[in-house]
Amino acid sequence: METHVAWIDDVHVLTVIVNDISILLHTEEPPVIYWAAKEKYFSTKVEKVNADSTVRIILLEELPIGESLVLLWGTAKVPVYPRAIVRTDWFDQHYADLTTKLGTDYEHSATTFSIWAPTATSVKLNLDNRDFLLNRHKSGLWQLKMDGDWHGFAYDYKVIVNGQTTRLNDPYAKAMLANSEKSVIIDPARTDPPNFNKRNRPKLQNLQDAIIYELHVRDATNQEESGVVNRGKYLGLTETATTTKNGFSTALTYMKELGCTHVQLLPINDFARVDETSPNDDYNWGYDPLYFQVPEGSYSLTPNDPVARIIECKKMIKAFHQEEIAVILDVVYNHVFIMEESPFEKLVPGYYFRYHSDGSLSNGTGVGNDFATERAMARKFILDTIDFWLNDYHVDGFRFDLMGAIDIETMNQIHERCKEESVPIMLLGEGWDLPTALASEKKATSMHSNQLTGLKFFNDYFRDSLKGQLFNKHDTGYVNGQGRFIERLPHLVSGTTLEEFGAPFVSEVNQTINYVECHDNYTLWDRLLLSNDQDSDLTRKKMHQLASGITLLSQGIPFIHAGQEWFRTKQGDENSYISSDWINQLDWRKREVENDYVEFIKTLIALRKKYDVFRLTSNQDIRRRLYILDTPAPVFGFTLLGDNEDFAIYINPTKKSYELRLPSSAIWRVMANNNFDKNTAQQEVKGEFTSVDAYELVVLKKSREIE
Numbered sequence: 001m002e003t004h005v006a007w008i009d010d011v012h013v014l015t016v017i018v019n020d021i022s023i024l025l026h027t028e029e030p031p032v033i034y035w036a037a038k039e040k041y042f043s044t045k046v047e048k049v050n051a052d053s054t055v056r057i058i059l060l061e062e063l064p065i066g067e068s069l070v071l072l073w074g075t076a077k078v079p080v081y082p083r084a085i086v087r088t089d090w091f092d093q094h095y096a097d098l099t100t101k102l103g104t105d106y107e108h109s110a111t112t113f114s115i116w117a118p119t120a121t122s123v124k125l126n127l128d129n130r131d132f133l134l135n136r137h138k139s140g141l142w143q144l145k146m147d148g149d150w151h152g153f154a155y156d157y158k159v160i161v162n163g164q165t166t167r168l169n170d171p172y173a174k175a176m177l178a179n180s181e182k183s184v185i186i187d188p189a190r191t192d193p194p195n196f197n198k199r200n201r202p203k204l205q206n207l208q209d210a211i212i213y214e215l216h217v218r219d220a221t222n223q224e225e226s227g228v229v230n231r232g233k234y235l236g237l238t239e240t241a242t243t244t245k246n247g248f249s250t251a252l253t254y255m256k257e258l259g260c261t262h263v264q265l266l267p268i269n270d271f272a273r274v275d276e277t278s279p280n281d282d283y284n285w286g287y288d289p290l291y292f293q294v295p296e297g298s299y300s301l302t303p304n305d306p307v308a309r310i311i312e313c314k315k316m317i318k319a320f321h322q323e324e325i326a327v328i329l330d331v332v333y334n335h336v337f338i339m340e341e342s343p344f345e346k347l348v349p350g351y352y353f354r355y356h357s358d359g360s361l362s363n364g365t366g367v368g369n370d371f372a373t374e375r376a377m378a379r380k381f382i383l384d385t386i387d388f389w390l391n392d393y394h395v396d397g398f399r400f401d402l403m404g405a406i407d408i409e410t411m412n413q414i415h416e417r418c419k420e421e422s423v424p425i426m427l428l429g430e431g432w433d434l435p436t437a438l439a440s441e442k443k444a445t446s447m448h449s450n451q452l453t454g455l456k457f458f459n460d461y462f463r464d465s466l467k468g469q470l471f472n473k474h475d476t477g478y479v480n481g482q483g484r485f486i487e488r489l490p491h492l493v494s495g496t497t498l499e500e501f502g503a504p505f506v507s508e509v510n511q512t513i514n515y516v517e518c519h520d521n522y523t524l525w526d527r528l529l530l531s532n533d534q535d536s537d538l539t540r541k542k543m544h545q546l547a548s549g550i551t552l553l554s555q556g557i558p559f560i561h562a563g564q565e566w567f568r569t570k571q572g573d574e575n576s577y578i579s580s581d582w583i584n585q586l587d588w589r590k591r592e593v594e595n596d597y598v599e600f601i602k603t604l605i606a607l608r609k610k611y612d613v614f615r616l617t618s619n620q621d622i623r624r625r626l627y628i629l630d631t632p633a634p635v636f637g638f639t640l641l642g643d644n645e646d647f648a649i650y651i652n653p654t655k656k657s658y659e660l661r662l663p664s665s666a667i668w669r670v671m672a673n674n675n676f677d678k679n680t681a682q683q684e685v686k687g688e689f690t691s692v693d694a695y696e697l698v699v700l701k702k703s704r705e706i707e
Contacts, residue, residue, distance in 0.1 A: 008063055014033075014057040016057060018076070032073075033063065065119055087350060095118040096377050100139075111150045121161070125157060159346065162349065196314055214559065218299065225244050260605070262328050270296050272290050332402075335370060386398065398425075400428070407442045419454070494622050494626055509619055512557065517564050521575070526572050530572075541567060542695030546697050549674060607699065637650040645702065652693065668700040669701045
């Protein structure tokens with residue numbers, strides 16, 4: 001960068017920085033700005049000389065952006081570049097281009113290249129080892145149409161911004177060489193597996209019927225005991241009828257048998273920290289995003305074949321769809337891996353990321369940068385990317401990482417786009433309030449759920465009430481604290497929306513995602529080892545079953561972390577995002593050992609899917625059908641009144657047994673029980689009373705009244 005530079009910081013503000021300010025101040029002539037291409041001069045007025053040897057100059061006219069400008073002041077010639085001006089409303093109003101299709105638009109006879117770089121003074125396409133100058137349009141769009149069939153060719157760009165030449169990949173790239181070396185042009189028609197189309201999507205009538213299973217592609221099949229051939233790959237999740245050596249189902253077939261309706265995949269777009277040509281050397285969850293429209297290469301059998309990795313990814317999605325399992329993508333639109341290396345920052349420095357009013361970079365995400373979703377072209381990129389995964393990959397939903405760092409308007413526009421699909425699209429996210437530079441009233445947080453009716457929120461109140469406060473590893477909740485927070489249980493099982501049970505977490509029951517474990521932080525089992533270290537393994541397993549059971553039986557949408565149903569452990573690793581496969585991979589041997597618990601979860605899932613009273617769709621319905629039962633604390637009970645069947649559910653989080661009075665004198669059938677010593681197949685409870693054992697969860701269904 002030059003030692004003397006003048007920055008355009010607002011429509012009428014120029015900040016001049018020089019080594020020796022005296023050379024400017026000793027001249028009598030006022031500074032002017034010269035635009036050589038038009039042989040035009042712009043008048044200015046010096047407003048203030050600052051103590052830090054910078055000069056604030058008032059611009060009397062609007063300056064053109066993306067042109068070579070020079071400040072002439074006495075004998076000094078100072079280059080003029082845009083800086084904070086790119087973060088003004090004026091800039092979006094004059095330069096945003098919301099209608100043009102960016103990236104590559106492929107045809108057999110030609111490909112059109114389009115890239116938005118309004119502050120650049122030159123943009124060249126490097127294709128087939130040759131450079132081609134793109135044509136600039138008024139909005140700062142650069143375009144070039146190249147005749148010929150360019151399918152499979154690699155390309156990148158050379159741009160001149162602020163006097164520097166930079167090489168970069170296309171942020172809208174749809175395919176890449178290994179390790180993001182170069183963007184690649186593809187013919188979309190040549191990347192679809194046979195019969196891959198939207199009509200084959202699972203047709204869930206109501207999103208309230210969903211049961212979400214969170215999964216990392218590599219974790220799912222990496223262990224040898226999975227019986228999968230293509231272990232740790234997209235194709236590993238296309239294999240069916242896979243088993244352990246002892247014949248227990250694994251991978252895709254196992255998920256189908258379990259009964260989940262949606263699989264939520266940790267990020268599968270191109271991410272950093274894993275060498276795609278030698279993927280076993282490193283591990284990453286995927287929250288280090290590089291290119292948002294490109295499938296991650298380390299999950300491919302041939303990462304350097306850009307078409308193959310796309311086909312393999314689509315085959316995985318198709319395989320889930322064939323098993324009637326919908327696919328949710330975990331997407332990370334709140335930050336990029338390293339801002340300075342991002343094509344966004346190289347193309348339009350300072351535009352795509354948030355800054356505080358003092359000019360410092362916002363870091364509410366805690367990873368170095370916050371993507372400025374509220375800016376027109378940043379929002380366009382997100383919407384275009386959502387549209388791309390819906391149209392080209394036929395996914396069924398999106399989970400938004402750190403959604404509270406995204407603005408409300410962007411999230412609502414995403415919802416509007418998703419409403420165009422023929423099946424309901426699941427939209428859920430982390431609605432926590434983060435210290436980003438975005439104004440609080442604009443954040444897509446759970447406290448603004450009434451403005452985000454198409455969005456669902458991870459319910460941390462639900463999580464912490466059951467197992468204890470997340471960031472205090474020795475804290476306890478209802479299941480592991482002898483019934484602590486029992487007063488919150490009515491609130492939890494009713495969907496945490498009814499004011500009579502507590503302050504609403506969200507506005508409507510269809511907005512709560514109930515969970516006790518996810519990929520973040522300790523697994524529930526590892527947490528119980530810390531918070532309840534004096535208890536036996538058997539007792540901790542019972543606590544674990546209570547937490548998962550309450551999750552599946554409460555109103556709202558249940559969310560299960562893969563392996564939770566067999567006491568998944570990460571060997572005490574609280575943040576395993578770049579830990580080893582040994583820490584992260586699903587242990588299919590443990591799935592065998594804990595098959596009774598797996599069967600218990602399968603039973604609860606089947607019960608939830610069969611009877612719609614477990615998945616009510618409105619607060620009014622919940623008030624009409626859910627009633628809290630009178631039980632000896634800390635035992636908790638509630639009843640659900642269906643059109644043709646009534647249920648009573650009891651949970652005992654203590655080491656004692658209790659006698660219970662049933663809602664009515666009847667013959668009650670035991671539908672589910674985590675006391676595996678009892679024979680639940682034909683068990684019935686007759687009369688008005690029953691008992692509940694230590695750490696027991698039981699679901700009873702009324703067969704008939706006793707006359």
